[in-house]
Each structure stands twice: as structure tokens, then as C-alpha cells.
Amino acid sequence: MADTVELIVTKLSKKGEGIAFYQDWEVYIPQVLLGEKLQVELGEPFVQGSARRPGKVVQILEPSVHRVSSYPCSKFGLCGGCQYMHVNYQEQLRVKQADIAQAVNSAVNSAVNNSASSAAKNSAKLVNLSAEDIPMEAVGAQNCRSKSIRYFANDNELGLIQGFYASRSHDLVAIESCCQEVDGFAPCASSLTKLLASKGVKAQDSGAGAIKTESLDPFYVKALQLRKADNELMALLIVTGAIADKHKSALKTWAQEQGLGSFYVGYNNQSGNSLYCEQVELIYGQELLVKNLLGLNYYFGPQTFMQVNYDMTQKLYSEAIEHCYKHKAPENKADEVALDLCCGVGTMTLALAQHFKQVIGVEIVDSAIELAQKNALLNNINNVSFIAADINKVLPSLLNSAQRAKVKAVIADPSRAGLGADCARLIGKIPGPCAVSLIFCSLTALKRDLPILLKAGFTITKVKGFDMFANTNHIETLVCLTKSK
Structure with a gap:
């Protein structure tokens, strides 16, 4: 029989779980709040030898004043998509603001304690930020996830x-339905599942190894990716191997009846949950859809990266771009260059172009660069160039001693890994005046990259949070920096 103990939640994990301490154990408890007193059933350690173990709430003995009693989704507590549905929205924001403040304080302290740089010392005034010191752009509504898997x-x-999961x-x-998704996703997923089931299709066993790629009848399915452009849906059904023509015909008919703008089948025969497809096949509709952001039009395909809350993305990108051009020097415009690192399909690259003589976008995914080039043509923008390369390999040449003085702005929206220490050090070598806008989806990456730039002479001018999805722990943090000389 499992042990049942009384615990008090003393902090929250990165996943939004409550953490309480019992003897030498850290106990991770979902759907609880700071300060709550609980009766908890202890689970086995996550892995053998670990000091961490899960806990399950048996009874809430002293609930937080921020707890809510009803939820907009009947699956909360079962589905892992939302972490904070039991918390009133204002407290959700405060928790995220506090997380950002702690991360920035940590980064600034690291820079100040390990540098003689005057800029790093000037940033010391930011130490001990509180949650209230972090402005937050609150999400306007639910049903804002324009991409879902x-x-x-x-x-x-x-x-x-x-x-x-x-x-x-x-x-x-x-x-059946998810309050985070935009309208149209739920009926699309439901009707496709019924069609697949009627054909005898089964899911790939999550414990199975790679499946052979010859034609399977019926085939195995892994996942369905749905995304929305302005008024059209694109679906990507991920399967384990080639499928028979009769199944393709049925899928094409289904897509046409659903009124989809685009329907692809992607092939991934690997075990595990990796969903990247080396090959995708257009079954019905248009090869690409178009989304308008920041007053420009952008093509995107089935595996294109774009932020998935469009309204919040426009606010986030607008502030990042504005910082880059408002803090540049008025002289030497003919030589002004801006860099967009991890540029994707050129979303910010093209928006920056009207403010700089030249903008260079760098992205490791070849297909994204192909679309970025198409997007430049689509919008009649000719002062941009794109490089398909790992930023770690190409940035040394872009920021060599002869070129770096021309760079007056750097903007980046990297993956969860952040830019990395090597790239941050190279950006730190850019002489002033220079403006940098960095977007972090991981506060761990912020705490690693930011001190390097502060020690190199950059000063923080703005930190702001953008709450992408209510009831979740997802947040984007914009950090704006400048170097005067």
C-alpha cells in the first residue's frame, strides 16, 4: 500500500507541477498551487536511484485563494496539454512573471559577478526584479492554437x-475537442479517425521498432498535424510507410468533402514519437497555403515552423522589430545590415527589410530557406538574402572583423535550445551602436545566453513576457538589448 503523507507545496517546477519535500524526497504533484497543504499519496521514484518521485493528491487540506473550482475542459487532469487550468488567470500570469523575473535576475547576477564590464555593472539595477516588474502581454482568448498535433x-x-498524451x-x-485549438480542428480529426477505423487502420504500437516501408494494407498511423492559414486548413497525416492507391483515393475524397485547403501524407517509419517526415506527399489541394502576418504574406508548407498563436506572434514580433530599428544610429544607412538568426520562412526578415539597407536571414532547414526566398518574391522585397546553414558554422564569417561593424541589429527567435554560448559570444563582439532582440521560449536558455551579452557590453532595455496560451506553462520572453559603442 502506498504511503500517504501531509505536505505543503513550496515551489513550482518548469512543468507547472507543485514541489513538496518529504524526508530526502522531492515530491512532484500535478494541479496544485504554492502554499497549499495536501494529503498526498507517494508514488515510486521516477527512475531507480532518483531523489524525485510523483505524488497524487488525496485531499486538499488548505486550498489556495487562487484555486478555481470549475474548468473549461472535462479532460483537465487527464490530458497533459494544460497545466494551470485550476488557477485563476491573473495568478497564472503572476507565476509566469515571477519565473521570468527569477531568470533575468539570475542572468544579470551572473554577468555582474563575473565581469568588470561597465555595461554589466549598469545592468545591476535590474537585479531583484519582482513579478510586478515584468510587463506581460496577456492572451486575448482561448481557441488560439493555429497548429495542433x-x-x-x-x-x-x-x-x-x-x-x-x-x-x-x-x-x-x-x-474530441480542445479549448486551445482553433475552430475546425476537432471535427476534422474526429471524422478522419472514423474513416481510418472503417478501413481497418490501426495506430503504430508505441513500443514497436521501425516498420518496413513497403505498401501496407491497411497501413499504420502515428499522428495528425492540423494547421490553419487565414481561412483554410492544412492537414498532415503521418503514417509508417507507403499506402495503397485505394486508401489514397479515400483520403482524397475525405479531404475534398472536408473543404481542406491542403492535405498531405507524411512518411515516418521510426519508433518513438519523432514526427519529422523525410518525404511528404500531397494528396489533395494546394501545395502551400498563405498566412498574412505583420502586413506581409507568407507561404507555409506541412512542416514549416511558424509560431502558432498568430495574434500574439504579431505583437511579439512587432515589438522585437521595433526595438531593432528604433535604436539604430541615423548615420551610415547605406551600410546598415540586420541579421535574422533562425529565420524560418523569413517572417521577421522581410518585416525588418523596410528599415535596413540589407537583411540576412539564416536558417538550418533547407526547405524553410526555399520558402523564405519565395516569400521575398511574393512580397516584392529585394534587399534580403537567405543562407541555409547552421548558425554556429556561418555566424563566424558573417561577424568577422571586417563585417561585424556593419551589423546594426540582430533579431532571433531560436528553438528551445536558444542561440547557444558560442553564438552569443560572437554577437557580443559586434561594436555599438547595435540593437539586439532575442526571443526565448526557454528560460534556461535565457539564463545561459544573456550573461554573455551583458559581459560583452550590451545593456538590457526591455524584458517582456508574451502569454501564448492560457492555462499552460508556455510563454515567450522578449529581451531587448543595446550597445552604444
Whole structure:
């Protein structure tokens, strides 16, 4: 029989779980708040030898004043998609503001304690930021996720099901509708699942190894990716191998009946949850869809990266871009260069172009660069260039001693890994005047990259949070920096 103990939540994890301490254990408890007193059933350690173990709430003995009693989703607590649905929205924002403040304080302290730079010393005034010191752009509404991935599984009673994984597991929770998704996703996913089930299609066993790629009848499915342009939906069904023509015909008919703008099948025969497809096949509709952002039009395809809350993205990118051109020097415009690192399909590159003589976008994904070039033509912008390369390999040449003085702005929206220490050090060598706008989806990356730039002479001018999705722990942090000389 599992041990049941009384605990008080003393902090929150990065995943939004409560953390309490019992003897020598850190106990991770979902759907609880700071300061709550709980009766908790202890689970086994996450891995053998770990000092961390899960806990399950048996009873809330002293609830927080910030707890809410009703939820907009009946699957909360089962599905792992939302972490904060039990918390009122203002407290959700305060928690995120406090997380950002702690990360920035840590970064500034690191820079100040390990540098004689006057700029780093000037940033010392930012130390001990509180949650209230961090401005926050609050999400306007739910139903704002314009891209979603639903996974498939086999249920002994229900047959083929689709939905999202439970927290810390690969156990699928069947989901009909999700309050985070835009309209149209739920009926599309539901009707496709019924079609697949009627054809005898099953999901790939999550424990199976790679599946051979010859034609399978019926085939196996892994996931369904849905995304929305301005008024059209694009669907990508990810399967384990080539499928028979009769199944393609049925899928094409289904896509046409659904009124999809584009429907692809992608092939991934690997075990595990990697969903990248080396090959995608257009089954129905247009090869590319178009999304308008920041007053410009952008093509995107089935595996294109774009931020998925469009309204919040426009606010985030607008402030990042504005910082870059408002803090540049008025002289030497003929030589002004801006860099967009991890540029994707050129979303910020093209928006920066009207403010600089030349903008260079760098992205490691070849297909994204191909679309970025198409997007430049689509918008009649000719003062941009794009490089398909790893930024770690190409940045040394872009910022060599002869070129770096021309760079007056750097903007970047990298993956969760951030820019990395080497890239941050190279950016730090750019002489002033220079403006830098960095977007972090990981505060761990912020705490690593930011001190390097501060020690190199940059000063923080703005830190702001952008709450992408209510009831979740997802947040984007914009850090704006300048160097005067």
C-alpha cells in the first residue's frame, strides 16, 4: 500500500507541477498551487536511484485563494496539454512573471559577478526584479492554437482513437475537442479517425521498432498535424510507410468533402514519437497555403515552423522589430545590415527589410530557406538574402572583423535550445551602436545566453513576457538589448 503523507507545496517546477519535500524526497504533484497543504499519496521514484518521485493528491487540506473550482475542459487532469487550468488567470500570469523575473535576475547576477564590464555593472539595477516588474502581454482568448498535433493509439474497447498524451507518459487520452485549438480542428480529426477505423487502420504500437516501408494494407498511423492559414486548413497525416492507391483515393475524397485547403501524407517509419517526415506527399489541394502576418504574406508548407498563436506572434514580433530599428544610429544607412538568426520562412526578415539597407536571414532547414526566398518574391522585397546553414558554422564569417561593424541589429527567435554560448559570444563582439532582440521560449536558455551579452557590453532595455496560451506553462520572453559603442 502506498504511503500517504501531509505536505505543503513550496515551489513550482518548469512543468507547472507543485514541489513538496518529504524526508530526502522531492515530491512532484500535478494541479496544485504554492502554499497549499495536501494529503498526498507517494508514488515510486521516477527512475531507480532518483531523489524525485510523483505524488497524487488525496485531499486538499488548505486550498489556495487562487484555486478555481470549475474548468473549461472535462479532460483537465487527464490530458497533459494544460497545466494551470485550476488557477485563476491573473495568478497564472503572476507565476509566469515571477519565473521570468527569477531568470533575468539570475542572468544579470551572473554577468555582474563575473565581469568588470561597465555595461554589466549598469545592468545591476535590474537585479531583484519582482513579478510586478515584468510587463506581460496577456492572451486575448482561448481557441488560439493555429497548429495542433493529435496522436493515434489503439484502444481495446474503442478501437482507433486520437488525442493527446497524459502528463509524463505516452498514455493517450482520447480528445474530441480542445479549448486551445482553433475552430475546425476537432471535427476534422474526429471524422478522419472514423474513416481510418472503417478501413481497418490501426495506430503504430508505441513500443514497436521501425516498420518496413513497403505498401501496407491497411497501413499504420502515428499522428495528425492540423494547421490553419487565414481561412483554410492544412492537414498532415503521418503514417509508417507507403499506402495503397485505394486508401489514397479515400483520403482524397475525405479531404475534398472536408473543404481542406491542403492535405498531405507524411512518411515516418521510426519508433518513438519523432514526427519529422523525410518525404511528404500531397494528396489533395494546394501545395502551400498563405498566412498574412505583420502586413506581409507568407507561404507555409506541412512542416514549416511558424509560431502558432498568430495574434500574439504579431505583437511579439512587432515589438522585437521595433526595438531593432528604433535604436539604430541615423548615420551610415547605406551600410546598415540586420541579421535574422533562425529565420524560418523569413517572417521577421522581410518585416525588418523596410528599415535596413540589407537583411540576412539564416536558417538550418533547407526547405524553410526555399520558402523564405519565395516569400521575398511574393512580397516584392529585394534587399534580403537567405543562407541555409547552421548558425554556429556561418555566424563566424558573417561577424568577422571586417563585417561585424556593419551589423546594426540582430533579431532571433531560436528553438528551445536558444542561440547557444558560442553564438552569443560572437554577437557580443559586434561594436555599438547595435540593437539586439532575442526571443526565448526557454528560460534556461535565457539564463545561459544573456550573461554573455551583458559581459560583452550590451545593456538590457526591455524584458517582456508574451502569454501564448492560457492555462499552460508556455510563454515567450522578449529581451531587448543595446550597445552604444
